[in-house]
């Protein structure tokens with residue numbers, strides 16, 4: 006299966022991804038995790054990305070499109086399928102992904118939106134304490150989500166790929182809703 010997760014910061018994308026990869030055996034591709042690893046390794050990309058991440062802004066499209074494009078070409082993605090967690094986040098990224106997957110003849114099966122009210126997102130992230138979980142940075146991440154990422158909901162609705170699950174409730178409750186969407190597609 007080839008899946009995209011869309012949802013605001015704190016919606017539970019990473020949390021659900023962990024359960025999902027165990028159940029369906031797909032490869033987890035988190036652009037946030039990749040960028041944090043590059044930052045910690047002090048690579049050139051990592052140093053550049055950190056300037057944006059620490060402000061809660063999206064890193065430039067070309068940086069992330071290159072990273073994910075290369076990763077998608079590795080054989081495990083073709084063999085097992087994948088879950089894209091945190092990518093695409095802009096229309097330009099979605100178009101680049103479409104192009105890449107068309108070349109590889111591996112179209113997406115589903116785009117899953119996890120929807121959670123803003124008050125809940127603040128509470129969850131405040132309780133976690135990652136470097137970009139300071140209130141002013143969370144606010145900027147939410148602005149970036151609304152302005153740059155939410156337009157993807159219409160983009161994927163038009164392609165008849167979007168499914169939405171309610172992200173409030175326990176982790177297990179949300180996972181059952183995710184399974185409700187994915188099980189019929191798993192074949």
Ligand code: AP5
Pocket residue numbers: 012013014015016017018019020021036037038040057058059061062063064065069090091092093094098129130132133146172173174175176179
């Ligand atoms: P990224 O790492 O993708 O962060 P994010 O989208 O802001 O998402 P989070 O990781 O904060 O939240 P999540 O939805 O995964 O929730 P989680 O499961 O962790 O991106 C970070 C930065 O990298 C961006 O700001 C940007 O700068 C850059 N970047 C990344 N991708 C990019 C791209 N494609 N283009 C440009 N820039 C990019 O859960 C959050 C908390 O809630 C946890 O503590 C968890 O335990 C808790 N929780 C989860 N589920 C529940 C539940 N059901 N009930 C109660 N608590 C819950």
